[in-house]
Amino acid sequence: MTVLIKNVSLFDGINDTLRTDCCIQIDNGLITAISAQPNPDCRYEQVIDAAGFTVIPGLIDAHTHIAFSDTFQALDRMTAEEVAVRSTVIAREMIERGFTTVRDVGSNCYGLKQSIDAGFVPGPRIYPSYGALSQTCGHADYRQNRAQRSDFNRGLEDSSMMRQGHLILADGVPQCLKRTRDQIFMGASQIKIFGGGGASSLFDPLDTIQYTREELRAIVETVSNYGSYVCSHIHAGPAMKIAIEEGVKSLEHATFMDDEIARQCLDHEVWMVPQYATAEKIAQRQIPLDSEILYQKTERVGKGLLRQAELVEKYGLKCAFGTDLIGTPEVHARQNDEFSARKRFFGSFRGLKQATSEAGQLLKLSGLLDPYAEGALGVLCDGAYADLLLVAGNPVADLDILADADNIKMVIKGGNVIKDIRPAQF
Ligand SMILES: [Zn+2]
Known part of the structure; x- marks a missing residue:
């Protein structure tokens, strides 16, 4: 036509x-x-x-969880069918907000992506990571309490989020290799890992370093052999340094940065994908979270990001647009708020480039695993x-x-x- x-x-x-x-x-x-x-x-x-x-x-949103249509605790009570059906609403509204492409950094959106690409439901092009890899007791170890010890379940984690393949535990080099290759088999265009503590989890303080250098190196090498790259959830400075040195190319959040890390990012051509508006809205209690601890962690992240934005500007770091919204359609509807935050920090033109040509460059790092290689x-x-x-x-x-x-x-x-x-x- x-x-x-x-x-x-x-x-x-x-x-x-x-x-x-x-x-x-x-x-x-x-x-x-x-x-x-x-x-x-x-x-x-x-x-x-x-x-x-x-x-x-x-527009391109380089940090989404498109299959997550409610809080983590609510998602953990849903069947795979509920998650999938609800994700079609999130996807339709996302493209109606102008996002024709997203990079999904952790959610089992396989059925959604297949259905969008085949024209069954409207939605953006998805660069999927599928299951995001975490160490045991890492950011994506989503067990809610200590009665959910995995040895009681013979290794099957007692969380439907984990059983449905949104979040995956892998410990030690052999498991890291196997789980990485599993995601590539499903069609992941890049691999997402959790390289440090997070705000939306209960058992890992923000400042922790997650994954050993050996594990990181194994994951990075496996993905590089397929021509693509690793993106890592990360807030703590020491964790960022290790990730950069071991070849991670996209730092998600990249919160507690300093001049030395900024220079490392420049030298290694590392991208960052922070979420300024989301951290702000959570700190203002405008986005529902499951507990008070999570609000307190996110408030720290919000403050850290103010300094981080100054460093992105000072060093001209590679920075793509991302929102990281997890919740009901009303929460996802805040996706476009990030444009006002980007305007404040970087001005209109640069903020818009971060959501267009620059995010496009980041997505194309998928190389041989690029699901939309035609254009x-x-x-x-x-x-x-x-x-x-x-x-x-x-x-x-x-x-x-x-x-x-x-x-x-x-x-x-x-x-x-x-x-x-x-x-x-x-
Ligand atoms: Zn995220």
Whole structure:
């Protein structure tokens, strides 16, 4: 199918000036030409008039848990079918908010991804990690109390989150290798691990280092052999140093950073994916968590991220947009709040690049495991996927515009219209 979008004011994901009065031609889901005039020899099956809107690349959220539609404790009481059915609602609303691609960093979203890619349900392209790997007593050891000792269950952890493959325990090099390869077998595009303590867990203080160098090295080598990379949940500085030295390429949260770690990140071309708005909202008690301990841990994270944002700016670190929202559809609806936080810390243009061309670069580190290798993502140019948004106003000048998803009037993914709330004259 050939589609023409005309009267386009274009943000291409890279340059801060809009290209005006151009046309975008789309063939079979990819952009084949961006030109001043339509091709006179072409018979377009659909023509979309973008006059009055800014056309930008589809947004990328590089840190989601798309199958998690409630708090951890509520999820732990659900069957796999409930989790899967509910995830279709999260996915549909996510693409309607403008996110045409996400990287999922831990949730068993296999059925969801298959169903979206096959066109059964609307949703973003998913770069899945599937089960996120944790050591025993690490951040994703999701047992709720000490009566759930794994030796009572002959190694089967007593948590449905873990049994359903959202969170996976692996200890020692052989188990780390096996579980990593299991996720790659399922189609993971990168491997997610927990390299240090976390805020949403009960038994691991934030400042802990998780996984030994030997275990980390084994996981990194296995994934590198498949041409992809490891991303690690991480807050503590010492844990970050070890992860960087052992070859982890994407630090999720990367909270308690200092100048030395920032320079290490530059030297090793390491990405970071912090979540400024989510930490803020939790600290303000606007997002439900399961216990008071978790709120206190997250408040510390929120303060740490203020300093971290200064270092990202000072050193020009590679930083992608991510939100890490876990909860009901009402909680996920805060996804676009992160744009206001990015504007505050980095300005509108850089904040928008973090959710478009820069996040696209990060996702493409999946190399041989890239599930969408046919085109570029996060940019609008010849050969890119035709994932784009028609926005009321210019978010390059004011990123707050994207904080309100109602300003995203049209969402197109792979040349197909997913959402269209333009006024009637269109
Ligand atoms: Zn997360």
